[in-house]
Amino acid sequence: MTTDPFSAAHPEIEDAESRLRFLAAKYETPQFVASDPVRFVHEASGDANKETTGLVAACLSYGNRSQFMAKIASVVAEAGGDLHNWIKEGKFEETFFIGDETSFYRIFPRGKMAAFFARTKEILLEYGTIGTFVRMNTKDGVGAVEAICEAYSDSGCSPVVPQDTSSVCNRLCMFMRWMVRIGSPVDVGLWSSWIDKRTLVVPLDVHVARQARKMGLLYSRAPTMQAALGLTLRLAEVFPDDPLKGDFALFGLGVND
Numbered sequence: 001m002t003t004d005p006f007s008a009a010h011p012e013i014e015d016a017e018s019r020l021r022f023l024a025a026k027y028e029t030p031q032f033v034a035s036d037p038v039r040f041v042h043e044a045s046g047d048a049n050k051e052t053t054g055l056v057a058a059c060l061s062y063g064n065r066s067q068f069m070a071k072i073a074s075v076v077a078e079a080g081g082d083l084h085n086w087i088k089e090g091k092f093e094e095t096f097f098i099g100d101e102t103s104f105y106r107i108f109p110r111g112k113m114a115a116f117f118a119r120t121k122e123i124l125l126e127y128g129t130i131g132t133f134v135r136m137n138t139k140d141g142v143g144a145v146e147a148i149c150e151a152y153s154d155s156g157c158s159p160v161v162p163q164d165t166s167s168v169c170n171r172l173c174m175f176m177r178w179m180v181r182i183g184s185p186v187d188v189g190l191w192s193s194w195i196d197k198r199t200l201v202v203p204l205d206v207h208v209a210r211q212a213r214k215m216g217l218l219y220s221r222a223p224t225m226q227a228a229l230g231l232t233l234r235l236a237e238v239f240p241d242d243p244l245k246g247d248f249a250l251f252g253l254g255v256n257d
Contacts (some may be wrong), residue, residue: 016215016216016217016238017238019249020235020250023253024245026252027248027252027253028245029185030185030186032185033186036186037058037072038054038057038186040053040073040076041053041057042188043081044081044083045081047129048128049085050188050190051129051131051179052124052130053076054130054175054179055120055130056075058171058174058178059171060075060105061174062105062108063105071104084124087117087121087124088121092114092117097110098114100114108160115160116160118155131179134195140196141180141195141196141199141200141201142165142199142201145176148161149161149163149165149172165225166224167225168223169225170204170228173204173228174203176195177203177244177247180192180196180197181200198240198241200232200243201228202228202232202235202247202250203247207251208247208250208254209223210254215250217231217234218230218234232244235247
């Protein structure tokens with residue numbers, strides 16, 4: 001029989017609800033930002049640039065953390081810190097070409113990245129900002145993820161952006177958390193006035209799923225949107241006004257377990 005490291009360290013905290021509250025307070029701190037891809041959003045200047053940077057950073061947040069953080073940093077550096085205008089003005093075309101099969105990062109060939117940037121450019125030229133695009137296409141967190149998937153579905157950039165919400169879409173759910181939650185030292189809340197944070201979906205990555213199963217909050221082993229929605233409902237029982245506060249508890253414990 002294995003020992004639960006959390007229980008061993010905190011024998012006074014017995015039930016899952018108390019654990020979640022304790023862990024959320026422990027991990028949702030300013031210190032969280034430094035090693036998380038949301039760091040690039042905080043470092044970006046201007047709301048439009050924060051939104052574009054957030055979308056790019058979230059989409060690249062796949063696999064090994066130190067590796068994808070380095071890749072995000074390389075794109076931000078190439079754009080001179082202004083991803084919004086770098087994409088909108090087509091400057092990415094100097095180094096990223098559609099059809100280029102050489103690797104940029106793991107399952108993302110440079111040609112897929114070019115297609116992703118090209119479709120983002122079209123959105124920015126039509127709507128002005130990522131936020132305006134989302135606001136004009138939906139009013140809730142689930143709908144926003146669906147709208148983004150649909151907008152990129154025919155662009156040839158999958159898996160940079162998922163084709164649809166039949167997959168777990170955890171990176172887009174994380175992006176929405178960054179953009180919507182207000183009053184957080186981590187999330188920037190640029191869209192809080194028109195998307196209710198209670199409609200967000202927990203980003204169901206491997207760390208969150210593992211800890212949720214250990215706590216009896218999740219039984220499915222399939223990484224699906226349906227599983228993410230189910231876990232979000234369980235978190236809403238503990239944090240009814242802000243279910244994704246529980247994301248910090250599960251993710252933080254998962255990374256540090």
